[in-house]
Amino acid sequence: MINDYTNTSIRMKRKRRGKRGPLMIIISILDVLDGSDTNKTNLSYKTNLDIRILNKYLEFLGERGLVRYNDNNNNDDSYVSRGVYDPTLIRITDKGREVLFHFKEAIRLMDDECDLRDRCALRRYAD
Numbered sequence: 001m002i003n004d005y006t007n008t009s010i011r012m013k014r015k016r017r018g019k020r021g022p023l024m025i026i027i028s029i030l031d032v033l034d035g036s037d038t039n040k041t042n043l044s045y046k047t048n049l050d051i052r053i054l055n056k057y058l059e060f061l062g063e064r065g066l067v068r069y070n071d072n073n074n075n076d077d078s079y080v081s082r083g084v085y086d087p088t089l090i091r092i093t094d095k096g097r098e099v100l101f102h103f104k105e106a107i108r109l110m111d112d113e114c115d116l117r118d119r120c121a122l123r124r125y126a127d
Helices: 002-015 022-035 040-047 051-063 094-110
Strands: 067-070 089-092
Touching (some): 022 040, 022 051, 022 067, 022 094, 040 051, 051 067, 089 094
16 A cells, blocks of 8 residues: 555656746746836745745846846946845836847747647746
8 A cells, every 4th residue: 555655646746847947937037027016025926936046037137137126215227136025126127028028929939829838849938
Protein backbone atom coordinates (compact mmCIF):
# COMPACT_ATOMS: atom_id res chain seq x y z
CA MET A 1 0.00 0.00 0.00
CA ILE A 2 2.82 2.40 0.73
CA ASN A 3 4.22 1.90 -2.74
CA ASP A 4 0.86 2.73 -4.33
CA TYR A 5 0.64 5.99 -2.39
CA THR A 6 4.21 6.92 -3.29
CA ASN A 7 3.64 6.19 -6.96
CA THR A 8 0.44 8.25 -6.93
CA SER A 9 2.16 11.25 -5.38
CA ILE A 10 4.97 11.03 -7.91
CA ARG A 11 2.46 10.98 -10.75
CA MET A 12 0.67 13.97 -9.28
CA LYS A 13 3.89 15.93 -9.21
CA ARG A 14 4.55 15.15 -12.85
CA LYS A 15 1.13 16.47 -13.87
CA ARG A 16 1.88 19.84 -12.34
CA ARG A 17 2.22 22.74 -14.74
CA GLY A 18 5.71 23.93 -15.52
CA LYS A 19 7.28 27.08 -14.23
CA ARG A 20 6.80 30.33 -16.08
CA GLY A 21 9.73 31.53 -18.10
CA PRO A 22 11.31 34.96 -17.70
CA LEU A 23 9.44 36.34 -20.69
CA MET A 24 6.10 35.24 -19.25
CA ILE A 25 6.95 36.86 -15.91
CA ILE A 26 7.96 40.12 -17.59
CA ILE A 27 4.75 40.17 -19.62
CA SER A 28 2.62 39.54 -16.53
CA ILE A 29 4.38 42.32 -14.55
CA LEU A 30 3.99 44.83 -17.38
CA ASP A 31 0.38 43.76 -17.96
CA VAL A 32 -0.56 44.33 -14.30
CA LEU A 33 1.19 47.71 -14.28
CA ASP A 34 -0.52 48.70 -17.53
CA GLY A 35 -3.88 48.57 -15.75
CA SER A 36 -2.90 50.93 -12.96
CA ASP A 37 -0.04 52.00 -10.73
CA THR A 38 0.49 49.66 -7.79
CA ASN A 39 2.86 48.95 -4.92
CA LYS A 40 5.21 45.98 -4.64
CA THR A 41 2.98 43.96 -2.34
CA ASN A 42 -0.06 44.23 -4.59
CA LEU A 43 2.06 43.54 -7.67
CA SER A 44 3.51 40.47 -5.95
CA TYR A 45 0.00 39.12 -5.27
CA LYS A 46 -1.33 39.84 -8.75
CA THR A 47 1.66 38.27 -10.54
CA ASN A 48 1.96 35.38 -8.07
CA LEU A 49 5.66 36.08 -7.46
CA ASP A 50 7.74 36.00 -4.31
CA ILE A 51 8.77 39.53 -3.32
CA ARG A 52 12.50 38.72 -3.69
CA ILE A 53 12.01 37.47 -7.24
CA LEU A 54 9.78 40.44 -8.02
CA ASN A 55 12.50 42.82 -6.80
CA LYS A 56 15.00 41.26 -9.23
CA TYR A 57 12.58 41.64 -12.14
CA LEU A 58 11.71 45.22 -11.16
CA GLU A 59 15.40 46.08 -11.04
CA PHE A 60 15.87 44.49 -14.48
CA LEU A 61 12.88 46.36 -15.94
CA GLY A 62 13.84 49.61 -14.21
CA GLU A 63 17.39 49.56 -15.59
CA ARG A 64 15.91 49.33 -19.07
CA GLY A 65 13.43 52.14 -18.49
CA LEU A 66 10.29 49.99 -18.68
CA VAL A 67 9.04 50.73 -15.15
CA ARG A 68 9.68 53.46 -12.60
CA TYR A 69 8.61 54.52 -9.16
CA ASN A 70 5.90 57.17 -8.94
CA ASP A 71 7.33 59.05 -5.97
CA ASN A 72 5.15 62.07 -5.21
CA ASN A 73 8.02 63.97 -3.57
CA ASN A 74 10.08 64.37 -6.73
CA ASN A 75 9.77 63.93 -10.47
CA ASP A 76 12.80 61.68 -10.87
CA ASP A 77 12.14 59.11 -13.61
CA SER A 78 14.97 56.79 -12.59
CA TYR A 79 14.50 53.50 -10.83
CA VAL A 80 15.57 53.67 -7.20
CA SER A 81 16.05 50.47 -5.24
CA ARG A 82 13.75 50.61 -2.23
CA GLY A 83 12.82 48.42 0.71
CA VAL A 84 10.15 45.74 0.50
CA TYR A 85 7.67 47.66 2.66
CA ASP A 86 7.97 50.97 0.83
CA PRO A 87 4.43 52.05 -0.11
CA THR A 88 5.40 54.11 -3.17
CA LEU A 89 3.69 53.20 -6.39
CA ILE A 90 5.33 51.54 -9.38
CA ARG A 91 4.23 52.62 -12.82
CA ILE A 92 4.87 51.46 -16.36
CA THR A 93 6.61 53.90 -18.69
CA ASP A 94 5.71 54.64 -22.30
CA LYS A 95 8.61 52.44 -23.38
CA GLY A 96 7.20 49.64 -21.18
CA ARG A 97 3.78 49.98 -22.81
CA GLU A 98 5.38 49.77 -26.23
CA VAL A 99 7.33 46.64 -25.28
CA LEU A 100 4.18 45.03 -23.84
CA PHE A 101 2.24 45.86 -27.01
CA HIS A 102 4.92 44.24 -29.20
CA PHE A 103 5.09 41.13 -27.00
CA LYS A 104 1.33 40.65 -27.23
CA GLU A 105 1.30 41.41 -30.95
CA ALA A 106 4.03 38.83 -31.62
CA ILE A 107 2.14 36.20 -29.65
CA ARG A 108 -1.09 37.01 -31.50
CA LEU A 109 0.59 36.77 -34.91
CA MET A 110 2.21 33.42 -34.18
CA ASP A 111 -0.77 31.92 -32.44
CA ASP A 112 -3.76 32.41 -34.75
CA GLU A 113 -5.15 28.86 -34.58
CA CYS A 114 -4.45 27.99 -30.96
CA ASP A 115 -6.19 29.20 -27.83
CA LEU A 116 -3.53 30.64 -25.51
CA ARG A 117 -4.78 28.48 -22.64
CA ASP A 118 -4.33 25.25 -24.65
CA ARG A 119 -1.13 23.25 -24.69
CA CYS A 120 0.40 24.98 -27.65
CA ALA A 121 3.96 26.22 -28.01
CA LEU A 122 3.13 29.79 -27.01
CA ARG A 123 0.91 28.97 -24.02
CA ARG A 124 3.72 29.57 -21.56
CA TYR A 125 4.41 33.07 -22.96
CA ALA A 126 0.88 34.46 -22.93
CA ASP A 127 -1.29 35.23 -19.97
